[in-house]
Amino acid sequence: MNRKLYVARSSDVASRRLGDEMLIMSGRDSTLFTLNEVAAIIWEAADGVIPLEDIVVERICSQFDVEPSAAMSDAEELADELSRHGILLLSEEPISQSSLPQQERQ
Amino acid sequence: MSTLMQEVAAKALKLGVPLSVQLDLTYRCNERCVHCYLDHEDHGEMTTAEIKDLLEQLASAGAFILSLSGGEILLRKDFFEILEYARGLTFCVKLKTNAILIREHEAERIRSVGVESVQVSIYSHRPEIHDSITKIPGSLKRSVDAIRFLKTHGLKVIIANVLMQQNIRTTPVLGRLQGNLASSSHSIPPSRRKWTAIGQSWDWESPPAN
Numbered sequence: 673m674n675r676k677l678y679v680a681r682s683s684d685v686a687s688r689r690l691g692d693e694m695l696i697m698s699g700r701d702s703t704l705f706t707l708n709e710v711a712a713i714i715w716e717a718a719d720g721v722i723p724l725e726d727i728v729v730e731r732i733c734s735q736f737d738v739e740p741s742a743a744m745s746d747a748e749e750l751a752d753e754l755s756r757h758g759i760l761l762l763s764e765e766p767i768s769q770s771s772l773p774q775q776e777r778q
Numbered sequence: 779m780s781t782l783m784q785e786v787a788a789k790a791l792k793l794g795v796p797l798s799v800q801l802d803l804t805y806r807c808n809e810r811c812v813h814c815y816l817d818h819e820d821h822g823e824m825t826t827a828e829i830k831d832l833l834e835q836l837a838s839a840g841a842f843i844l845s846l847s848g849g850e851i852l853l854r855k856d857f858f859e860i861l862e863y864a865r866g867l868t869f870c871v872k873l874k875t876n877a878i879l880i881r882e883h884e885a886e887r888i889r890s891v892g893v894e895s896v897q898v899s900i901y902s903h904r905p906e907i908h909d910s911i912t913k914i915p916g917s918l919k920r921s922v923d924a925i926r927f928l929k930t931h932g933l934k935v936i937i938a939n940v941l942m943q944q945n946i947r948t949t950p951v952l953g954r955l956q957g958n959l960a961s962s963s964h965s966i967p968p969s970r971r972k973w974t975a976i977g978q979s980w981d982w983e984s985p986p987a988n
Contacts, residue, residue: 684892686870688842691793695786695842697870699892702934704782 679727679751680720680767685759687715700758710736711750718760720767724751795840803829803860804849809876810913811899813940816849826856830863837867843894847874852884861891870894874938877924878917885927895934898925902948903955911944925959935959 681687684699694712696705707715710732717727728747733740754760761767790797807818824832836844844864851857852875864871873888877898880888888896898921902908908918928935937956939949 685868686842686865686894687868688837688840688870690786690790690795690797690840690842693789697842697894699894702894704786706782706786 675764677724678720678763678766679718679724680761681718682759682761696759698759798843799836799841800845800847802847803851803854806853807850808878812911813942829860833864833867842870844869845872851875852879865891876921878920880924882927885931889931889933895936896928897936897938900937901939902945903951904948907945
């Protein structure tokens, strides 16, 4: 059985949606990233509580003509890459809200 | 400006999105710079609630880069409340300050909130020149000390200079000072400085060509 993977946006970044893209600036080194439409959906849903698999099934596969296994593979690759840049947190457990941007905290 | 940022700026322009904005929080200042375009009088300021509302509107409009300027931003007692609120709205925040009021505690707090850069105005490496421009004795030492506090906390510091008759001969040495203290520096003719005050902005790493 596949492990559950939780993803959360780092609180140390700046971000803003621009059209169908998402702009993200790393607080670590001011590197600017742009995410395309699909990646932006994952970014916006990355609240540390919803497993990545659920995000892919409910928000990607429901909108785009893509096989769940292929979408999940691409999503994991994206999450790993963003994690390496320090802008996305990954965990096999739900991620504490204290790590999230202020407006996302309940 | 990087190619990616140019592409992003072009897209924002096409969509009518104010990608980068400057918000002047106050007219008040604790320096009296000879070249300044403000009169330093208290013309009234937006309240904390009004500024928070404005920040929400800017975020909704798609503004991404937020430069907080003045006057001197740290003269507002609610400065950190505003800064924290802006970061909560995930703005990329840049600060423009003379840094006189930044000590160890303030530098640590700025770092903890998270800003992209802090731009500090330094007009000369020589106190008698810098202080004669700001009209505040000891202001160069205060600002340089603040830069050291900010750098100690890992913050990106940009030294901004305005070229004038009073300081133009010391500018090359100021460049060496920034090499020791800051991340980068720029010398701006006063006319450009005024241009920024009416709401346009550029990447301070790459000011526009003449």
